[in-house]
Every structure is written in C-alpha cells, then in structure tokens.
C-alpha cells in the first residue's frame with residue numbers, strides 16, 4: 001500500500017518539475033521551491049511516522065489515538081499539511097495539493113487496515129478461562145433438623161420392634177386430652193394456667209397420650225404403635241423448658257402383655273438410641289392413665305454411672321415415664337381389661353436428643369442458628 005502511494009506521489013511530482021527531485025528550479029526562486037520540497041519531505045515523514053505508529057497499535061484505544069493524531073481536524077498532521085498548501089506558489093499548489101490528498105487517502109486506508117487488524121486481534125483474544133486449580137465452592141445443602149433426625153431414628157428403632165406410627169390432631173378436645181386418660185375435672189393438670197385453652201372444650205394438646213385414645217377407639221386390639229408429635233404447655237421458657245416441644249408416646253395392647261415386655265422394649269430402645277451398654281433403672285411413680293407406673297432413668301451418658309455434675313452425682317438421668325395401661329382407660333375405649341393388657345410410655349424427643357448429643361439448652365433447637373444446626 002505504501003509503495004502504491006509513493007509511486008503516485010512521484011508520478012505526480014514528475015508532472016510538476018518544480019516538485020520533482022530532478023525538476024528544474026522554479027523561475028520564482030528558491031524560496032518557493034523549498035516550500036514545495038518541504039511539503040514533500042513532510043509528507044514522506046508523516047507516512048513513515050504513521051507506519052511506525054500503526055505497527056505498535058494493538059487495541060482500539062491506541063488506534064483511536066493514532067487516528068486523532070494523523071487525521072484530527074485540529075492539530076492532525078494531515079490537516080497541518082493542508083493548512084500549509086495556502087502558502088505555496090500557484091505552480092506548486094496543484095501538485096502539492098494532490099500529493100497531500102493522496103497522503104490523506106493513504107492515511108485513511110492504513111487506519112482502516114489497522115482497524116480490521118485490531119478487531120481481529122480482539123476477537124482472537126482468549127475468553128477468560130476458568131482457573132481449574134482454584135478450590136471449588138461447595139453449595140450449601142440443607143439437612144434435616146436435629147429433632148427430625150432424632151425422631152426418625154426413634155421411629156426406625158421402634159419399627160424394627162414391630163411398632164407402627166400413628167398421628168393425631170394438635171388441637172384436642174377435653175375428652176381425649178383428659179377424661180379418657182383418667183384425668184378427672186378436679187385434677188390440677190386441667191388448670192387453665194397449665195394449658196392453652198382455645199374454648200372450654202378445646203385446647204392445644206399437652207401430651208401425645210391423646211393419640212393412644214384415638215387409636216384404641218378406632219382399632220380393636222392388638223395395637224402396637226408409637227405416636228410422635230408436638231405438644232404445648234404454657235411453661236416459662238428456659239434452658240430445660242419450652243412451651244412447645246415434641247413427645248414420643250408408645251402403646252402396646254394385646255393379650256398377655258406384661259411389665260416384662262415394657263422393660264425389655266425400653267431397654268432395647270435405650271441401647272439402640274443412646275448406645276450399647278446404656279442401662280435403665282425403673283422407679284415407682286404415678287400417672288393417671290397407667291397402673292402401676294414408673295419413671296425410667298438412663299445410666300449417665302457422660303460419666304457412665306460414676307456420678308458427675310451433669311447427673312447431679314447420682315449416675316442416672318431421667319428420661320421417660322411409663323406403666324401398664326390403667327384398666328379404666330381400656331374400658332373407656334371399649335376394650336375388655338380382662339382379655340387384654342398393655343403398656344404405655346412417653347418421653348420428650350428434645351430431652352432425649354439433648355442427652356444423646358450433649359446439648360445443654362433446649363432453646364438452641366428453635367433458634368435456627370446455623371452454627372448450631374450444622375453440627376448435626
């Protein structure tokens with residue numbers, strides 16, 4: 001391209017002897033001649049500068065800077081040459097003007113070629129490639145709440161012992177929450193301060209024993225079920241109490257069920273859930289709906305029965321209440337207490353989970369603190 005324009009330039013200068021290298025001196029004197037020569041020299045210089053400059057242009061910004069420098073309306077090198085044409089003599093002007101116009105075409109063409117080259121360069125630039133050596137970002141996956149995990153594990157253990165799962169409503173009537181469970185109207189457990197009453201006859205259930213009644217009302221014996229679920233009590237919330245928590249209740253009614261079955265089922269559950277070697281201890285107790293009744297302790301999970309601060313130096317931890325179903329309860333649901341016997345037990349799922357996982361405060365289960373929940 002440069003050669004083409006150079007040829008044009010010298011061809012043009014050939015027609016005008018005053019601009020040609022071999023042309024005769026202008027009759028108007030050296031000054032004019034020098035002016036014409038100077039323009040010619042300047043054009044050659046601009047051409048060389050442009051070629052050198054464009055050789056280094058690698059991006060659009062540098063290209064634009066070069067365009068302004070050479071083709072800019074004010075201060076551009078081509079325009080500066082055009083401005084100088086006015087000072088040339090009449091004889092010199094046509095050839096010099098043509099030469100400057102050719103220079104302008106040359107610059108324009110070279111810039112256009114450079115633009116194409118820069119565009120090709122930018123396209124060939126590799127896209128930002130992923131750095132495969134960076135450590136991966138693990139997506140945060142959800143998991144089951146520790147109470148749900150504990151509940152599922154309990155359900156699994158009892159299902160291996162032949163227990164089915166039954167559920168019932170959380171809003172209960174007076175009959176299922178109290179009367180059928182042998183809790184008479186004057187019993188302190190019915191105190192309005194100890195229950196969330198909705199209406200006279202309706203309340204949020206305080207225990208899952210209500211489901212025992214519902215199951216027995218609908219199913220003839222034998223029944224062997226566990227009943228996990230939420231219960232509600234207006235307790236002051238502290239490290240050991242919540243006004244909503246989960247219970248798991250068990251019931252087995254069949255011909256010939258004895259206290260020995262109760263003890264063995266609970267001993268098996270305790271070893272399966274809390275770990276092999278965990279012992280149980282039965283203490284006589286009282287519940288309205290069982291007779292006889294007992295409370296069950298675990299050998300302390302921390303000290304193994306030696307005695308420590310967690311078990312108040314006793315070596316034992318309370319875990320659940322149980323007993324043989326009171327004949328009055330069986331009669332109430334239409335079972336024949338002479339034909340079938342049964343046992344029932346119940347415990348708090350939070351309480352069991354706290355003992356198993358070493359959680360000191362029941363409130364941690366409800367605060368949705370991820371640092372706590374992620375440990376399970």
Ligand SMILES: [Zn+2]
Nearest residue numbers: 300303308311
């Ligand atoms: Zn202990």
